[in-house]
Amino acid sequence: MKKDFDSDDFDFEEKGGIGPIAIGGAVILLVLVIGIIVLLIKKPAKPLEENDNLFEEVESGIEISTELASDEGTALLTSDEPTDNSSQSDSIHNTEEAGSASSVDDSDGDLQASVKSETGAEVDITQIASAGSASENSNITNGIDVSRFQGTIDWGQVAGSGIDFAMVRVGYRDSKTGEIKADTNAKFNMQEAEKNGIKVGAYFFSTAVSNAEAIEEANWVTNYIAKYSITYPVGYNCEGFENAASRQVNLTQDERSAIALTFLDTIYNAGYTPIFYASRSELAGDAKWNTSQIQQKYKIWMAWYDQDTQNLAKGPSYDGQCAMWQYTSMGTVPGINGKVDIDVAYFGYNGTETAKDTSEREIASADVEALMNFDAIDETVTAKNSTNLRNKPSQGSDSTVMVTLENGQTAQRTGVSASGWSRVIYEGNTYYAVSSFLTTDLSAPKQESAPVVQDTSGFKTKFTDCSETVTAKDVVNLRNKPSVTDEDSQVIASLSSGETALRTGINNEYGWSRVEYNGQTLYCVSSYLRVVE
Numbered sequence: 001m002k003k004d005f006d007s008d009d010f011d012f013e014e015k016g017g018i019g020p021i022a023i024g025g026a027v028i029l030l031v032l033v034i035g036i037i038v039l040l041i042k043k044p045a046k047p048l049e050e051n052d053n054l055f056e057e058v059e060s061g062i063e064i065s066t067e068l069a070s071d072e073g074t075a076l077l078t079s080d081e082p083t084d085n086s087s088q089s090d091s092i093h094n095t096e097e098a099g100s101a102s103s104v105d106d107s108d109g110d111l112q113a114s115v116k117s118e119t120g121a122e123v124d125i126t127q128i129a130s131a132g133s134a135s136e137n138s139n140i141t142n143g144i145d146v147s148r149f150q151g152t153i154d155w156g157q158v159a160g161s162g163i164d165f166a167m168v169r170v171g172y173r174d175s176k177t178g179e180i181k182a183d184t185n186a187k188f189n190m191q192e193a194e195k196n197g198i199k200v201g202a203y204f205f206s207t208a209v210s211n212a213e214a215i216e217e218a219n220w221v222t223n224y225i226a227k228y229s230i231t232y233p234v235g236y237n238c239e240g241f242e243n244a245a246s247r248q249v250n251l252t253q254d255e256r257s258a259i260a261l262t263f264l265d266t267i268y269n270a271g272y273t274p275i276f277y278a279s280r281s282e283l284a285g286d287a288k289w290n291t292s293q294i295q296q297k298y299k300i301w302m303a304w305y306d307q308d309t310q311n312l313a314k315g316p317s318y319d320g321q322c323a324m325w326q327y328t329s330m331g332t333v334p335g336i337n338g339k340v341d342i343d344v345a346y347f348g349y350n351g352t353e354t355a356k357d358t359s360e361r362e363i364a365s366a367d368v369e370a371l372m373n374f375d376a377i378d379e380t381v382t383a384k385n386s387t388n389l390r391n392k393p394s395q396g397s398d399s400t401v402m403v404t405l406e407n408g409q410t411a412q413r414t415g416v417s418a419s420g421w422s423r424v425i426y427e428g429n430t431y432y433a434v435s436s437f438l439t440t441d442l443s444a445p446k447q448e449s450a451p452v453v454q455d456t457s458g459f460k461t462k463f464t465d466c467s468e469t470v471t472a473k474d475v476v477n478l479r480n481k482p483s484v485t486d487e488d489s490q491v492i493a494s495l496s497s498g499e500t501a502l503r504t505g506i507n508n509e510y511g512w513s514r515v516e517y518n519g520q521t522l523y524c525v526s527s528y529l530r531v532v533e
Contacts, residue, residue, distance in 0.1 A: 139347070173206055229354060328342050382441075504516055
């Protein structure tokens with residue numbers, strides 16, 4: 001420490017004493033000697049090079065303090081308690097400028113991730129929690145996030161489109177019962193994405209109302225994904241928390257944020273890289289989440305649509321941390337019917353993660369009922385005339401006619417959907433048929449032909465007039481006539497979820513709707529539509 005000397009502390013005499021100048025010189029010399037001794041003690045033992053000087057000693061001190069800050073940051077990031085470590089982040093940036101950020105060994109717990117600069121124009125690496133053996137890099141990678149609502153995905157086509165990664169929804173907590181349920185296409189999606197060289201991440205849709213439930217959810221997720229190669233992060237998502245029906249509606253912002261951090265901490269402790277998902281309006285300025293706290297520990301996956309995407313490498317114009325940007329929900333990707341969320345990540349991985357559990361896993365099949373709900377039923381049916389039994393409940397090109405059920409032949413109906421489809425067991429196999437072509441009257445005579453009624457459009461299908469606004473549940477083809485088999489039936493347009501058309505007629509017997517769309521009268525399968533309230 002430095003001491004200030006006051007002349008009043010000393011009694012100087014004109015004769016026989018030590019002069020003030022001599023005393024002052026001695027004091028200065030003493031201070032310099034003490035300073036040199038202190039520096040020699042603090043300096044690591046090594047021979048002085050010819051060009052070593054005081055400035056190099058100072059620079060060495062900066063490097064040492066930065067490494068200490070990095071160690072401190074690691075301790076903060078693995079703490080169970082939320083911590084404000086903004087000063088630690090500043091230290092990490094200084095380390096990068098000095099060119100020594102790479103000196104910290106990942107195996108020692110140093111955690112790095114990509115973040116955005118304040119202008120959104122640069123991508124930097126800082127200490128955000130990452131886990132796993134596949135080393136992370138600063139590459140920009142393109143991905144999608146999917147769930148059962150994308151139906152059966154052709155992952156071979158997706159891989160050929162240039163998609164690098166997929167964030168797969170693995171499950172959700174039921175908003176009514178509180179039960180944790182698996183996404184019915186999760187294992188198929190992880191399996192097929194992995195098989196086709198697409199790196200896999202995961203996310204869970206939470207409605208947890210306590211830290212205990214958050215831990216339960218995270219443990220369920222880590223057990224569920226253990227046999228898959230999860231290279232990209234594992235995300236926490238709880239959209240809709242302000243809806244009146246949500247289990248979380250009465251939680252405070254602090255409570256929700258603590259629950260999210262508990263989930264993310266548990267994921268990290270299981271050896272996966274966590275990521276937190278929310279919209280920009282919820283994240284910015286700590287509006288709905290304690291964002292400034294969460295982003296100090298974990299990656300942020302931000303949803304923000306209708307923005308300039310001409311140069312995705314620059315990232316969104318957002319002041320906070322954004323490691324992954326979901327920039328549209330209206331993406332078109334080969335192999336996926338309908339629209340899909342598209343993401344850009346400001347990080348990538350050198351290699352693919354190894355599954356935590358390498359024991360043999362079961363082969364997963366696609367859930368062909370993913371886009372519709374079937375009510376359980378058990379009854380014997382036959383065809384009114386004859387009806388095709390398909391491998392999935394669809395009359396589109398993605399389904400295949402497996403066998404034809406004739407009048408008098410019987411099948412066991414095990415499920416009925418409001419979309420107009422029945423699930424049946426025939427000769428030991430599960431198939432799907434249009435419900436209106438089946439009957440439980442096993443003695444009913446064969447209907448020779450469907451009733452022919454002309455309407456003003458000149459088609460034989462009879463429509464009951466109606467007037468209601470509709471949209472697609474996902475996406476539906478709009479045709480020039482109500483048929484998928486007639487040679488002259490052509491797809492004129494497609495209607496996507498969110499786009500609307502006016503339904504002017506409906507035929508419940510054959511499952512077709514007549515709609516007005518962009519000034520044209522077109523036809524589509526009714527089961528793919530829903531009424532806009």
